[in-house]
Amino acid sequence: MKLSSVVAGLSAAVVAFQGVAYAAQGEASLLRPPGAQGEKDFSARCVKCGKCIEACPYLALFPAPGDQGLATGTPMVDARSQACRLCEDFPCVDACPTGALRDVEQRSDVRMGTAVIDEDLCIAFQGMRCEVCYRTCPLIDQAITIDYRMREGDAIHSVFAPVIDEERCAGCGLCVERCVVDEPNVAIRIETHAERARGGA
Amino acid sequence: MKRTPNTSHAFKWSWLRHAVQVAVLLLFAAPLLLAGWGLFGVSVGGDDPVPTPADLPFFGSLSSSSIGGLSLLDPFGVLQVVAASKTFELDWLLFALPIVVFYGLVRARAFCGWVCPTNLLLELVDALRRKLGIKVSEAPVPRHAKLWTALAVLALSAVASVPVFEAFSPIGAVNKGILFGSVAGLWTLGAVVAAELFWGHRVWCRSLCPLGGFYEAIGRAGLVNVKYDRTACIHCDACRKACLADPSILDPVLTERDAVVRAGDCMACGSCVDACPTHALSMGLGKGAKQTEQGPS
Numbered sequence: 001m002k003l004s005s006v007v008a009g010l011s012a013a014v015v016a017f018q019g020v021a022y023a024a025q026g027e028a029s030l031l032r033p034p035g036a037q038g039e040k041d042f043s044a045r046c047v048k049c050g051k052c053i054e055a056c057p058y059l060a061l062f063p064a065p066g067d068q069g070l071a072t073g074t075p076m077v078d079a080r081s082q083a084c085r086l087c088e089d090f091p092c093v094d095a096c097p098t099g100a101l102r103d104v105e106q107r108s109d110v111r112m113g114t115a116v117i118d119e120d121l122c123i124a125f126q127g128m129r130c131e132v133c134y135r136t137c138p139l140i141d142q143a144i145t146i147d148y149r150m151r152e153g154d155a156i157h158s159v160f161a162p163v164i165d166e167e168r169c170a171g172c173g174l175c176v177e178r179c180v181v182d183e184p185n186v187a188i189r190i191e192t193h194a195e196r197a198r199g200g201a
Numbered sequence: 202m203k204r205t206p207n208t209s210h211a212f213k214w215s216w217l218r219h220a221v222q223v224a225v226l227l228l229f230a231a232p233l234l235l236a237g238w239g240l241f242g243v244s245v246g247g248d249d250p251v252p253t254p255a256d257l258p259f260f261g262s263l264s265s266s267s268i269g270g271l272s273l274l275d276p277f278g279v280l281q282v283v284a285a286s287k288t289f290e291l292d293w294l295l296f297a298l299p300i301v302v303f304y305g306l307v308r309a310r311a312f313c314g315w316v317c318p319t320n321l322l323l324e325l326v327d328a329l330r331r332k333l334g335i336k337v338s339e340a341p342v343p344r345h346a347k348l349w350t351a352l353a354v355l356a357l358s359a360v361a362s363v364p365v366f367e368a369f370s371p372i373g374a375v376n377k378g379i380l381f382g383s384v385a386g387l388w389t390l391g392a393v394v395a396a397e398l399f400w401g402h403r404v405w406c407r408s409l410c411p412l413g414g415f416y417e418a419i420g421r422a423g424l425v426n427v428k429y430d431r432t433a434c435i436h437c438d439a440c441r442k443a444c445l446a447d448p449s450i451l452d453p454v455l456t457e458r459d460a461v462v463r464a465g466d467c468m469a470c471g472s473c474v475d476a477c478p479t480h481a482l483s484m485g486l487g488k489g490a491k492q493t494e495q496g497p498s
Contacts (some may be wrong), residue, residue, distance in 0.1 A: 004337060007399035011392035015369065018388045023361070044362045047278040048373060049264035050381045054232065055255035059246030063383035070361070070368045073377060073385030082246045095255050097265040098282050098298055112375035170330045197306065 025069030025198070029040070029194040030076040030110040031173060033061055033083060034110040035093040035101030039194035045100035048073040052101060061092060064187035079173025079190050085139045086110060086172045095148050105141060113171030113192040115143070115164045121187035123160070127151055129160050133175035133188055209264060213483065214471020218314065222321040232260035242382025262493060263376045265296070272296045277351070277415040279316045281364035301419065307469070308423030309416035314445060314468025318375040318388070320406050323397055324445070330398050340408070341401040344447040346467055347414030349376040354411040366411050374384065383491075407447050407466075420465025426485055427473060429454035433481035443476035461488065 027039050033052050036042040042106045052075050053061045061081045068074075075092075077084050086107050093101040104110055115133070119125045137144045147161040173190045181187040230240055232254035238244045254260040258269050265274045283289055304312055313320050330337065357365045366372060367385070371393050374386035393405040406413055438456065441448035450464035451473060462473075472482035474482045 004400045006296065007395050008341070008401070010245035010394040012267075014392040017391055018369065040362065041286070044364075045282055046367075047264045047275065047282060047364055048367050048377065048383065049256065049266075049275075049278075050377055050383070050384060051265055051267065051379055054236075054260050056246070056252055057253050058248075058253070059244055060483040062242055063381050063385070066387070070363045070365075072368065073373065073383040085250075091253065091255055095267070095497065097274045098278075098293065099290060099454050109347070122303070 011030070011038050022069040027194060028071035028073060028074075029192050029198075030064055030068065030074070031079055031112055031171070031190055031192050033077065033092045033101055034086065034090055034112060034170070035096070035104040036193065037102065037140070039192075041102050043071060043074065045098045046074050048074070049097065050094040051097065052082050055091040055095035057087065057091065058082065060084050062074060071134075072200075076142075078174060079112055079176035080186060081177070083173035083175075084112065085174065086170060090133060107170060108168065109140075109171070110170035111189040111193060112173070114166050114196065115173075115175055115188055116191050117162060118185065118187050121181050123183060123187070124161050125159065125160060126153075127157055127189040130162060131162065131182060132178050132180055134162050136174050136178045137157045138172060138174060139168060139170060144175065165186065203309055206407075207466075208288045213475045215475050219310045219321070221315050222318070225316050226318055226321075228259070229262055229266075232257045235382060238381055242380075244331065262380055263318075263372060265326055269485060273300055274384075276301050277412050278364060280355055280366065280415070281358040281366060284358040285362050285364050287359070287362075296341075302424070302490055304416065305419055306424055308425045308467065309418075309420035310413065310466060310468040311423070311425065312416055312444070313410075313413050314470035317372055317406075317412075318379075318412075319372045319393075320445075321470075322375060323393070323403065323406060326394050326397050327403060335398060337397070337400055337402045339402050340405055340447060342408035344408050344449070345417075346408045347410055348418060349414070350409055351411040351414035351418070371405070371410070372412060380402045403445065406445070417465040420467065423467075423469070424488065426488065427454075427467065427469070427471075428483050428485035429462070430481045430483070431457050433479045435479055437478060438471035439476040439478060440482055443472040445472050461485065463488075 032042055060077050063073045064071050064076045066072050090104050093104045124130045131146060134144045134146050143165055144162050147163045149159055151157045151159045171190050175188050176186060176190055179186050179188050235242055235257060236252050236254045261267055263275065264278050265272060270391040274293060276297040279293045279297045354366045369389045370386045371390035379385040397405055441451055444451060446466040447466050448463055450466045453459040454462055471484060474484055
């Protein structure tokens with residue numbers, strides 16, 4: 001067999017394999033920029049132009065890495081390394097030419113996901129006063145409130161437990177970025193829009 | 202007027218074209234650099250806001266850019282989004298229209314010849330192949346195949362509900378790889394480079410690229426055409442050897458059935474004009490009357 005036909009076959013196989021692998025991967029569960037209207041709607045409209053990435057003054061957006069199938073190259077947020085700051089004017093939404101990001105007038109319109117606290121890891125539930133997530137939240141006293149209560153079986157000490165309001169949490173992830181607990185895991189995470197739509201990860 | 206063969210041209214279209222290709226690369230990189238960001242997505246953010254490329258009068262990529270607040274959108278991207286989302290927004294049409302009108306008036310595949318960074322890379326690959334003396338077949342895939350890959354992309358976009366070419370595009374791999382460090386389409390790019398080194402001469406741009414197929418479809422409308430002077434031609438075939446698109450698009454003029462190269466495939470790259478030893482070919486404006494009746498090229 002000629003080398004040229006081997007290379008032609010291999011090249012076609014590489015692209016075909018990529019296609020099959022992408023098709024098998026299914027829907028991504030990435031944390032999307034503000035204004036994404038669910039993973040299905042977002043992935044149908046995003047052309048990966050990168051303008052939202054270029055509009056983010058906190059450089060919180062970056063293209064999804066190569067293991068994300070068809071979503072590779074689409075904008076995402078890694079809350080732990082650099083969370084969305086929920087800018088008041090949403091330059092990323094303004095920059096989007098296809099309406100993959102849209103319909104955001106104010107912070108309360110944003111539905112990136114919802115913060116979920118792991119009460120076994122969160123030190124506030126163990127009696128320490130932390131409140132880092134509460135104080136860093138752009139929607140303080142709305143998305144996160146502090147539940148002051150007596151510690152169970154302890155007549156002297158209180159628990160200052162952070163409580164997420166699922167209806168009001170935008171999912172920006174700033175609490176995840178700031179959380180002081182990271183061993184063995186961060187005590188708070190964002191359940192993304194896609195995960196919630198599937199009924200939890 | 203008789204000209205002697207092998208006169209060297211004072212001006213080469215290829216020089217101007219390569220300058221434009223490099224300028225396009227710099228144009229898209231400039232907003233990131235001017236904003237103080239790095240290329241390849243290396244910059245990281247902090248707690249304070251920083252100036253962004255989007256604050257500047259121009260920013261974006263080949264898929265979409267903004268000039269003075271006006272959005273431009275890749276028309277083939279729009280078709281994919283329409284197919285994938287099964288919706289239509291007037292904005293998409295308005296953003297894509299300037300691109301369609303510009304390339305439609307000039308020459309649709311001038312995008313391929315003068316702007317596309319993947320074509321620039323593949324021209325370098327082809328030069329490397331010739332230097333290495335690797336022989337490849339000239340036209341293993343018919344040039345109109347790319348019309349069908351373009352249609353296939355739209356059909357697949359509708360089925361998968363995702364703009365499919367944007368996930369595989371080697372053009373995006375070069376353009377957005379440099380700008381943001383995106384790796385989408387990198388596998389395709391590798392496959393295309395291998396195929397052009399060892400299998401088919403410029404087979405991606407000539408026959409396979411869906412974006413090239415889209416532009417081929419609107420390509421015949423262009424006003425910039427290669428003109429043919431039948432009295433000067435010595436039928437040396439230098440133009441056919443130099444053609445970046447499919448050499449067969451020159452046949453209607455070389456057989457004197459037409460006065461201009463009309464095929465939607467023509468990239469107006471000027472390679473044939475540069476190669477012609479007798480100045481029988483030139484870049485011209487306007488469609489020119491057909492010399493004789495002829496079928497579609």
